[in-house]
Amino acid sequence: MARVLPESEESTRPKTTQLIIDADAHHTVSLKDLRPYLSDYWNHFIDNTGVAGIPSNPYPKTGHGGIRTDSIPPSGGRPGSNYEFMRQQLLDEWNISYAILNSNFQMLALLPHTDFAIALASATNRWTKEHWLARDPRLLASIVIPAQDAEASAQEIERWAHDRQFVQILLPSSSDKPYGHRRYHPIYAAAANHGLPIGIHLGGATASTPPPSPNGWFSFYIEFHAIGGALSMMTHMASLVCEGVFSKWPDLQVVMMEGGFGWIPSVMWRLDKDWKGMKHEVPWVTRRPSEYIRAHFHFTTQPIEEPEDPAHLQQIVDMIGNDKFFLFATDYPHWDFDAPDRALMPLRKDLRPKILYENAKELYRL
Amino acid sequence: MNRHVVGKAADLPPGERLVVTLDGRSVGIFNVHGAYYALLNRCSHQGGPLCLGTLVGLAESNQPGEYTMTRQGEIIRCPWHAWEFDIRTGKAILDPHRSRVKTYQVTVEPGVPAGVPADVETYAVSVESGLLVVHM
Numbered sequence: 001m002a003r004v005l006p007e008s009e010e011s012t013r014p015k016t017t018q019l020i021i022d023a024d025a026h027h028t029v030s031l032k033d034l035r036p037y038l039s040d041y042w043n044h045f046i047d048n049t050g051v052a053g054i055p056s057n058p059y060p061k062t063g064h065g066g067i068r069t070d071s072i073p074p075s076g077g078r079p080g081s082n083y084e085f086m087r088q089q090l091l092d093e094w095n096i097s098y099a100i101l102n103s104n105f106q107m108l109a110l111l112p113h114t115d116f117a118i119a120l121a122s123a124t125n126r127w128t129k130e131h132w133l134a135r136d137p138r139l140l141a142s143i144v145i146p147a148q149d150a151e152a153s154a155q156e157i158e159r160w161a162h163d164r165q166f167v168q169i170l171l172p173s174s175s176d177k178p179y180g181h182r183r184y185h186p187i188y189a190a191a192a193n194h195g196l197p198i199g200i201h202l203g204g205a206t207a208s209t210p211p212p213s214p215n216g217w218f219s220f221y222i223e224f225h226a227i228g229g230a231l232s233m234m235t236h237m238a239s240l241v242c243e244g245v246f247s248k249w250p251d252l253q254v255v256m257m258e259g260g261f262g263w264i265p266s267v268m269w270r271l272d273k274d275w276k277g278m279k280h281e282v283p284w285v286t287r288r289p290s291e292y293i294r295a296h297f298h299f300t301t302q303p304i305e306e307p308e309d310p311a312h313l314q315q316i317v318d319m320i321g322n323d324k325f326f327l328f329a330t331d332y333p334h335w336d337f338d339a340p341d342r343a344l345m346p347l348r349k350d351l352r353p354k355i356l357y358e359n360a361k362e363l364y365r366l
Numbered sequence: 367m368n369r370h371v372v373g374k375a376a377d378l379p380p381g382e383r384l385v386v387t388l389d390g391r392s393v394g395i396f397n398v399h400g401a402y403y404a405l406l407n408r409c410s411h412q413g414g415p416l417c418l419g420t421l422v423g424l425a426e427s428n429q430p431g432e433y434t435m436t437r438q439g440e441i442i443r444c445p446w447h448a449w450e451f452d453i454r455t456g457k458a459i460l461d462p463h464r465s466r467v468k469t470y471q472v473t474v475e476p477g478v479p480a481g482v483p484a485d486v487e488t489y490a491v492s493v494e495s496g497l498l499v500v501h502m
Contacts, residue, residue: 062448069445070418337446339412 014095016341018353021360022099023300024201024257024329025090027132028080029105029124037123045116054108054120057204059221063335071333079333080104083135090332091138094340097357098366099332101132101141102201102257106172109147110209117146121156125166133165140364142170142199150183154190161194167364168196168255172203173232176210180236180243192249197298197363200236202229202258225336233259234267241271241292244284253363257300258331262307265319268293294322298363300329301343301355303336310346317347324362326355370500375493378402381439385417388500392417395491395500396453398440402491403453404500405442410458410484414446422450424459456488 031053035043045051063069071089073082080086090096105124111117124144133139143160145153153169160166169191177183179200191198205212205228212218212228233256246252271289279285285292307313317326328344330337344352360366370388372395378384384395385407392407394417407417423438441459443450450459490501 063445068414069420070415071445335446335448339414339446342412 019357020096020340021357022096022330023327023360025099025332026080027101028078034123037126042119055206055208059224061221068333068335068337098138098140103144106170107203114149118152121146140165140167142168144170150186154186157190168199171200174203174209178235178239180239180245192252197253197255199255229259241289242282246292246296247284255298261299262305262316300327302329302331302338304343313346324359327360328356367501372498375498398453404489404491406487409444411449414444416444419443419445451486456486
């Protein structure tokens with residue numbers, strides 16, 4: 001294909017000296033990797049059924065299934081599956097101090113077979129610890145949980161809460177109910193008990209999830225990518241506020257990943273407006289919804305919005321009104337990767353180090 | 367303008383490419399249907415390695431549900447966000463019906479561009495005594 005002559009010394013130096021924490025990157029696991037971490041029963045289950053993985057998003061994705069086509073490891077394997085190549089192409093190339101790994105198996109939370117999901121979650125976290133976190137102190141991870149069983153999820157959280165490389169809980173944006181619902185509250189209790197944020201990461205719609213829009217299935221991936229994530233995140237944001245999750249756990253933090261953020265001011269305004277007359281319906285919401293949003297939420301910036309007038313991006317950030325709100329993320333190795341040296345350019349200079357590094361350092365206590 | 371000999375023309379058959387560093391810049395040299403072209407290996411969007419991307423054609427349509435694909439191999443698609451550029455001219459493929467763009471009182475910084483996407487820098491390539499020469 002492409003013959004690439006050896007790069008000069010200069011081009012292998014990190015592209016920036018700015019300290020960076022990558023709040024969302026992806027290491028790739030396959031079911032095969034997890035077999036040593038599963039019991040005899042589950043290995044038999046896999047052999048008998050021939051199950052090859054967990055259901056995936058049915059939209060054919062640009063970039064060979066949604067990856068940066070230059071992220072395929074030279075020695076083979078899927079993008080994100082090779083630590084040495086990730087170290088070179090992400091951590092070293094971009095001077096990354098920490099990268100938070102969010103597992104591609106997060107969607108086990110939507111498996112109909114709850115016990116299989118519980119086993120897979122435990123196996124995924126143990127595999128992540130041994131094969132990734134133990135190899136590099138720069139690598140952090142979110143705890144994968146079988147969210148369809150909140151009590152089992154709380155137990156899984158207890159197993160990892162002491163480990164400083166596990167820095168938050170991982171929920172996929174796909175779910176059967178909005179995340180403020182009481183069925184999920186044991187998860188928040190466990191997270192709050194240990195001071196761990198709840199991470200809600202974009203998840204696809206699959207054969208075992210509701211459709212990606214309130215009106216069913218889009219035809220095209222572009223529709224799903226542009227607005228599908230945002231639709232879910234809006235739903236969860238309204239739910240978490242209105243169901244009183246932050247009244248119950250005043251220190252709980254939520255990180256929304258890959259849902260975009262341009263829509264946040266509109267949701268703040270609409271919730272505030274309605275709350276003024278409808279507070280009686282949710283009397284535990286004692287402050288304006290926008291205050292809860294500002295105080296309890298963080299958003300990763302990727303894939304950052306790119307308005308035609310770059311000044312509009314700063315205006316959106318100003319409307320949200322919290323310098324600590326945003327966390328930079330690359331989403332390596334996916335195709336909609338944001339480059340650390342370019343993505344934040346429309347924003348105020350003094351905000352960029354906060355978004356690139358300081359906000360995550362403070363939130364995750366690094 | 368400097369001349370850079372990058373290899374033998376015969377070693378770069380149609381459909382193939384070569385990526386080299388010249389004067390500190392990464393450059394991709396392509397053979398498109400027997401003619402040679404050179405492009406800066408940096409996408410005008412977020413700086414991705416454009417010349418490592420996929421060679422594609424132009425997808426067009428007269429109406430929803432109809433698809434045509436022409437000009438196969440003449441367009442390079444960035445491996446990151448899939449922006450496409452005409453290899454021969456460096457012109458960005460998207461937004462062919464370029465509308466007038468508002469001008470703004472902003473400082474221009476390298477970064478994600480506003481309005482119409484920038485084209486990618488190209489360099490002349492000549493073949494001299496069987497050798498590929500990039501002029502930049």
